[in-house]
Amino acid sequence: xxxxxxxxxxxxxxxxxxxxxxxxxxxxxxxxxxxxxxxxxxxxxxxxxxxxxxxxxxxxxxxxxxxxxxxxxxxxxxxxxxxxxxxxxxxxxxxxxxxxxxxxxxxxxxxxxxxxxxxxxxxxxxxxxxxxxxxxxxxxxxxxxxxxxxxxxxxxxxxxxxxxxxxxxxxxxxxxxxxxxxxxxxxxxxxxxxxxxxxxxxxxxxxxxxxxxxxxxxxxxxxxxxxxxxxxxxxxxxxxxxxxxxxxxxxxxxxxxxxxxxxxxxxxxxxxxxxxxxxxxxxxxxxxx
Numbered sequence: 001x002x003x004x005x006x007x008x009x010x011x012x013x014x015x016x017x018x019x020x021x022x023x024x025x026x027x028x029x030x031x032x033x034x035x036x037x038x039x040x041x042x043x044x045x046x047x048x049x050x051x052x053x054x055x056x057x058x059x060x061x062x063x064x065x066x067x068x069x070x071x072x073x074x075x076x077x078x079x080x081x082x083x084x085x086x087x088x089x090x091x092x093x094x095x096x097x098x099x100x101x102x103x104x105x106x107x108x109x110x111x112x113x114x115x116x117x118x119x120x121x122x123x124x125x126x127x128x129x130x131x132x133x134x135x136x137x138x139x140x141x142x143x144x145x146x147x148x149x150x151x152x153x154x155x156x157x158x159x160x161x162x163x164x165x166x167x168x169x170x171x172x173x174x175x176x177x178x179x180x181x182x183x184x185x186x187x188x189x190x191x192x193x194x195x196x197x198x199x200x201x202x203x204x205x206x207x208x209x210x211x212x213x214x215x216x217x218x219x220x221x222x223x224x225x226x227x228x229x230x231x232x233x234x235x236x237x238x239x240x241x242x243x244x245x246x247x248x249x250x251x252x253x254x255x256x257x258x259x260x261x262x263x264x265x266x267x268x269x270x271x272x273x274x275x276x277x278x279x280x281x282x283x284x285x286x287x288x289x
Contacts, residue, residue, distance in 0.1 A: 038080075040075040040076050040078075041106050042106075043257065044105065044255075044257075045257060046257050046261070048245040048246040051101065052101070052104035052105030052106060053104070053106075054070065054103065054104050055070040055104070056069065056100040056103035057069070057070045058100070058103075060113075063112075063122060064110050065092040066108065066130075067092075067103040067107075067108075067109040067111065068107075068108045069108075072140065072141070073144040078145060079107060079145060080106070080108070080146045080150065080151070081145060081146070081149065081151070082107045082109045082151045082152070082248060083109075083124070083151070083152050083153070083165060084109055084110065084111035084112065084123070084126075084153055085112055085117035085118075085123050085152070085155070085157070085161030086112065086114065086117055086155065086157070087154075087158055087234075088115060088116070088156060088180075090115055090234075091113055094234050095233075097235050097236040097237070098235065098237030098241055101236075101237060101245065102245065102248070105245055105248075105249060108141070108145060110126035110129060112158075116157070117154060118158075118161050118182050120152070120162070120164040123152065123154070123158075123162070123165045127171075130145055130147075131147060147170075148172075149251075149252040150170050150171050151172060151173045151174065151248050151252050152165040152166050152168075152171050152174050153175035153176075153177065154176070154179070155177040155178060156180055156202070156233075157182075159176040159177045159178055159179030159195075160179045162176050163183040163192070163211075164183050166187075166188040166190050172251060172252065173191045173192070173193075174190055174192040175195065175247055175248060176193070176211070177195045178200055178202070178208065178230055179203065179208060179211065181203075183211070185211050185214040186214060186217070189218055190218060191218055191219040191251060192215055192218060192219075193247040194208050194209075194212045194221070195208075195224075195225065195240050195244060196223070196224045196225070197224070197225055197228030197230055198226050198227055198228055198278075199227060199228065200228065201229070202231075203230060205224050205278070208222065208224075209222055209224075212280065215282065216282055216284075219287075219288060220285060221247075221279070221280065221281045221282070222280040222281075224277045224278035225238075225239040225243075226274070226275060226276060227277075228240070239275070242275075243261075243275075246258040246262070246269075247262065262285070263289065264288075
């Protein structure tokens with residue numbers, strides 16, 4: 001049963017119902033509140049851009065490359081999944097330090113081995129792959145995957161792919177890093193973080209901002225990284241690494257330090273003008289306590 005997804009979707013349905021009562025609204029906002037921390041997942045404070053507590057491992061396959069924590073489940077924890085889409089013309093190795101970073105924070109990253117990820121076919125098949133590995137007693141992933149917590153993320157063409165992948169009901173949240181234009185935000189019903197670069201000359205911030213404006217039916221936030229260019233995201237994730245990690249840690253790990261960066265009256269990132277040249281939250285995101 002997809003508990004977090006069900007809560008978010010129920011809340012969204014309530015938010016767009018004109019006749020909703022104040023009492024139901026209060027109950028709904030309470031439902032969005034999350035536990036203090038996913039069981040067994042260590043806290044990192046607010047050090048989102050720093051390596052996490054897990055040593056990362058990499059396994060390169062024919063169709064997907066997997067980045068995952070060594071000693072998975074050592075404390076009884078199960079690990080959320082992030083399916084990843086690459087930018088045009090490159091493979092996961094172009095983002096190796098970023099994807100290893102996610103693995104160090106406890107995520108299992110299933111990266112599509114394709115330089116053309118826009119339509120998310122290989123990205124979505126990565127969920128099937130990890131479901132099979134979780135069920136396989138001979139696999140290192142056996143019984144260690146949290147299949148109820150799956151995010152889609154990607155850069156450039158892969159950022160567009162991350163949006164398209166979210167039509168899959170198994171996906172719970174989206175991180176679209178400098179996403180290309182070939183997607184339909186109206187088709188998704190998951191919370192989404194749009195990341196843009198202030199000096200991105202390939203995917204202009206105004207284009208990403210347009211996608212954010214279209215996402216008025218889901219909790220959505222727009223973060224424009226000060227001084228960031230398009231290609232600075234490669235390899236390490238650049239300035240995108242910290243905010244994307246924080247978003248994933250909240251929605252997939254219930255990290256309350258991460259939630260405080262994005263939500264509430266005095267959210268940490270909202271006034272961080274040193275890191276962001278523009279930061280916006282839509283009406284539904286502002287309703288999350």
